[in-house]
Amino acid sequence: MQRIVLAARPQGEPTDDCFRLETADLPEPGEGEILVETAYMSLDPYMRGRMDDVKSYAAPVQIGDTMEAGAIGRVIKSNSPDFKEGDYAVGRFGWADHGVQPAKHCYKWDPAMGSPSLALGVLGMPGFTAWSGITAYGKLKAGETLVVGAATGPVGSMVGQLAKQAGLRVVGVAGGAEKCRMAVETFGFDACIDHRGKDAKAMREALRAECPDGIDVYFENVGGPTLGGVLPLMNLYGRIIVCGMIAWYNGQDDETAALPLGKFWRQILVNRLTVQGLLQTDHVKRMPEFFAEVGPKVASGEIAYVEDVAEGLENAPAAFRALLKGGNTGKMVVKLHG
Template sequence: MSQRPQSTQIRLAARPQGEPKDSDFETTTQEVPELAEGEVLLRTVYLSLDPYMRGRMSAAKSYADPVEIGDVMVGGTVCEVVGSRSERRAVGDVVLAYTGWQTHAVVPARQTQRIDPDLAPISTALGVLGMPGFTAYAGLLEIGRPQPGETLVVAAAAGPVGSAVGQIARLKGLRTVGIAGGPEKVRALSETYGFDVALDHRDPAFREQLEAATPDGVDVYFENVGGPVAAAVWRRLNTYARVPVCGLVADYNATAAPEGPDRLPAFMGSILSRSLTVRGFIQSEFVESHTADFRRDMGAWVRDGDVRYVEDVVDGLDAAVAAFRGMLRGANFGKLLVRVGEDPVRG
């Protein structure tokens, strides 16, 4: 049993109206509780920041309960076990957990998953080999149903989900069109992630470029942004196109329905006239059915360099709020992680 350290936490102080502000969060420090039988004390090494967290800050009904005012913000973490009263985990183990925005936490050992640091960098358990990679894999294969020769479009394509979607689709024989914002990200789409076409949605000629990039239309649109980019892609969808809906980050900060015209009737009309499939999903739905395949396939692709990834690491828990806000604006480049504590010393 280790000594009882102080834990620093970031808690939700108010439900954000629109873009989250500094005052929507507060930082607290407290001694961690004593371990009960079966529990472990974790020291956070990496905290994952992801767009879905914006939804948890709102009170609206969703697939998961909102974070309550005063609660520690939730989030996936890679942690080192620094205390254990469980036979499942030993001090020094590196684990995947869901301990949120804090430096230390006490949780039941069965709520952690051991990570083998010899297989891949431990941070990838929060990215390409973790939830974002799994979201891309399961959503694309199960809902997108990609067929060789088809055309896939994905936006936020330099992000952890979009970049994996594009690379998996390319491996499945599709023509891939990636969309991102700004020259640096667009360059990465071609040079790092191997998209067949890379487009900048900030370019005034974006719509025309998208049309030129999809001469045979679009068969799979992996939807993770919403907004004007989605509206442009929508026009290019072929009959029987599939649209896995995994995120709508462009709309997350919206506080009210935007002014008209009301595009919903035309949207439903296109679903009907083009026999489209539009399917929202959360990766957890597919954990049971697809985890084994994901580990096998994605593990091999990453190991062999067929799927590449980029991480954007900011240092220190006190940088989390600013980094999260930047992500909602698209300021990060690659999987956004907070290095909350030092990497474990490899034994």
Template sequence: MTETMKHITLASRPTGFPTQDNFKLEEAPMPTPGEGEVLVAVKYMSLDPYMRGRMDDGPSYAAPVPVGATMEAGAVGEVIASNDPKFAVGDHAFGMFGWTTHSVAKASMVRKMNPDTAPIQTALGVLGMPGFTAWAGMTAYSKMKAGETLVVGAATGPVGSMVGQLAKQAGLRVIGVAGGEEKCKLAVETFGFDACVDHRGKDARAMRDALSAECPDGIDIYFENVGGATLGGVIPLLNLHARVIICGMIAWYSGESDETGSMDLQKLWRYSLVKRLTIQGLLQTDHVARFGEFLREIGPKVANGEIVHIEDVAEGLETAPEAFMGLLKGRNMGKLVVKVG
């Protein structure tokens, strides 16, 4: 076992879009597990949009990462030392290990993985938090019915692609929104969407026109991942009793603004009343008791190809900051993970 490990810390809080200066790659002594703890050598770590919010010191649904602390992330790896009988050396585990090569964690906070069931990195995407978020939101809040129309932003990401596939399997017309011709082609040809609208270069009015052409009967369900002009285009097309599930707002995470951001609240509130909209915030942490149900339903579908997933792999811990900044700009294709070890 090596005597040191590496991790990436939050060097400073970003003002607007993150830069390399907000991150610091550091070396530290290899930690030793205490009673009831395991030491894990990280193999893959996840990069997700929510991490941008953790970099800010403001009110949110979770505490921010302290300046100087390791950046937060779900990760999977191999147990290389254990002081808990539930884990043996050589076992694979998932936990919130962070942007790091090694991590000590309480065994009670770590989930054992079976690499013979599915590749361990799927616990970061299609069979992990993103896939579960999509499934939980759709099963709990969408009230989807065959023949309805669903629109989902960030359509080729791990949440959006799962949302779309679940809706298609339920008999809905599914329209994705993505950035660029290549991603839109992926949404239709790989994930099976009925159509996909390229949001690049479009303001809210142009998005409304493009979505209207693909949604001639209006929109019954909008799964919100992005905010911005996409939201501005969707709102006028929402049908009576439409459901809006708010999962994320990546277009606004770094303080960006657009005409939708300054939309008249009175106008939106009246529209919500007239259309009798249901607007529901979604945090997967509210549904963790159902995670086993999710794995039992979706695991076999992933195994037999009924649910398709794509991974975008960055090589090496040191690439994480650049890959993360690319994620916030929509440069990734599919679920973004970092191959650490």
């Protein structure tokens, strides 16, 4: 088998030297475990945080260990009654073309739901993150205004579509004219703002023009100037759902990152804001509800999605670096087999 390991911890933006492609013996599944041949692996912004040796909500990847990733693969050997050979299993198989995991940590993918790649995007962790955050914390009301960054990514696009279906005005923020068109034409947003070249003040003015009644819900994927533009426009009893901060993952600094805590704290108090951190792992028991509600909408086309597929494990590092710079269009996955 082949795998990509963490060769060095990045200092800022990851470079080629941070990754190493290795050949290893095919692993043997133990009691209660399954061995899969990976069909697709996911690339997601959170992986950048796992490359740093700092305390977080999950342990960092150690030097020499396989880079972590969600993946879907075909079972080629099973020591569990829950899976048989030929089943598709979704689990944490990493940046590798084969992987072993305890069957209890995986779930079976029904091919009737569509391409296995959907298990990593619109019907996987990103789609579930958006749905669980909006349904648990959004308190959406028809007529309100929602803003979401990274609007054409798998999380942002799901957030926007769910909010639009709930009767909200939905304004996205994305990088470049093409992504902004996609947000409106493909995902049905009311408007989308190009963040490129804009500081917090310029973002505030652009957002003010598209959100004349202020902002009631902000789904935070990006941080940076987008957050700086949103904060002054938050309405009384507004909700901020904190999912990611990709603008700061490589250690970038900007005026919003340097915003005095006291000023932010006062905005929370004066506007009685609710600021809620979101980890989809807190909601995993609701996965059947998610599949039951969103699965038919994806099948019917009521929920749209876009995939960005890289071919081959060796191209995963370059695709990941592009993802961190907004170089992807839609959900980024790497196709390995199938």
